Amino acid sequence: MVKKELALLAELVNIDSGTGDREGLQRVAAVLEREVSDLGLSWETLEAGNGSLHYVARRGHGAPLLLIAHLDTVFARGTAAARSFRSAGERALGPGVADCKAGVVTILGALAKLAEVGWPDRELICLFNSDEEIGSPGSREIIERLARGAVAALVVEPADGESLIVARKGIGRFVLRVTGKAAHSGANYSEGCNAVLELAHKIIDIQSLTDLAAGVTLNVGVVQGGQRPNIVPDLAVAEIDLRTVRPGQETRVMAELRRIARECRVPGTRATLSGGITRPPMPASPAGRRLFEEFQKAARGLGFELTACESGGGSDANLVAALGIPVIDGVGPSGGGYHSETEYLEIPSLFRRIDLLAEVLGRPGAFPAAPL
Ligand SMILES: [Zn+2]
Known part of the structure; x- marks a missing residue:
């Protein structure tokens, strides 16, 4: 299991998928389509108004929950060839390894766990967008449409240590x-x-x-x-x-x-x-706080503590929050050096976050029963 997820992460990191690299992004999407199809999810390619392509995997019925992770990186074509995926001790390195390819693998890993232990009684909608690094100009309309019908959204961007992001500027x-x-x-x-x-x-x-x-x-x-x-x-x-x-x-x-x-x-x-x-800003909210507490309970069950943090940066969570939909960000594993040559992922964190996400998704009552 452990090997499978790191191998998948390596496969994704070794495909350049800078924002606007249509062919590279499509290759990354093809890997995801293969993975989610094996787990019984549907797969759909959505073209935004500006022509950019984004991808949605779905499974189940009722009270939809939205998961978001982005496929694009800030790195140009050729970066993956110059410094391909490698691990050094407990760290993994490579372009986009933590931001956000480990987030993508966190979603896939949690889905694989649910396929084993049983799917929750709700629809899971996973959006993989291709333009987050430039502010989601194309996928914004798709994010807003999917979020409007959802009970909550989880944004699987990298975390800072054992924390979740409850507010963003x-x-x-x-x-x-x-x-x-x-x-x-x-x-x-x-x-x-x-x-x-x-x-x-x-x-x-x-x-x-x-x-x-x-x-x-x-x-x-x-x-x-x-x-x-x-x-x-x-x-x-x-x-x-x-x-x-x-x-x-x-x-x-x-x-x-x-x-x-x-x-x-x-x-x-x-x-x-x-x-x-x-x-728009994502202020701390009571609904976000309740979601955080569900994650905290799940983390304690798995033997670790989570803290709530506020970030000065923006993400797709801001777009969801502006609609009044409860949202938690930083659900992905921790790392550092984002957008630079020194970007790394803490490998143990990847497996903790997969367990955490699977646990929360499987918890009855962890999310509101119906959309707002
Ligand atoms: Zn990111």
Whole structure:
């Protein structure tokens, strides 16, 4: 059993499936189709409005429960060949090994356990999407449609140690583009309109919208502008990241961003603001707390303790939470170094999470009896 699941993980890691790598993603999906078909689940390919492909496996009837894990990674074609799956002691390494291919294997492992001990009296819907790493632009509509009919959703992203994620920050992304007028800095200084200077004023205004006590942060993370020191710059661009913790906080911030874009300190410059909210916040909720407690009971039965944690990052759980559907994230095994060459999975955690997920899925009363 242990060997089978690590072999499956190795097979998945060794297929490059960066977001947008249609052929690689389809190869990963073909492996999953083979696995779930063996367990008696149906398999369906769904094409999103933007043409991206996502996959759904289903089994059973009544009170649907949604499980979500993503197939895409942040790694380009050729990464798997350059550093293929390997294990070193209790760690496994390779592109996407923890985020999120071990999550996919956690779902398959739990399904295999249920096939042995008996299926729960409900419909299990497993969504494997292909664009999570870029904010799920295509699969969002599919996630929302499936979540609306479900009693709850479990997002099988990697966990931080023995924890589950009960809250996530919301995310906004914006680009502020300032244009001015170029001029020779020596001969015609006064004819220039300095876009970099205007942006500098705006950056200070934007950063000052941060309210740490309220959990609202703004980060001007990328700045570009100008061409040469002896030219008054006519273009400057800033990329901005917004994080919130409660629904509605973005409204005030966005109004302020629009005001800052409008206000002009350097005559002759103009600014345009683009972008918006990519992930609504997933605040801690009583329904999420109850789900967490069911996981905690199951973990204690298996001999370990779980803690509830809040994450500053976003995931598909944010999209589900915005609909008011109870959701728990971080159901997958723990690892580290995500999105980097040092990404690793804690192998024992994979088997604990498979046991935990199978146990919770099999528990009568662990989930609400009917959708909201
Ligand atoms: Zn992930």
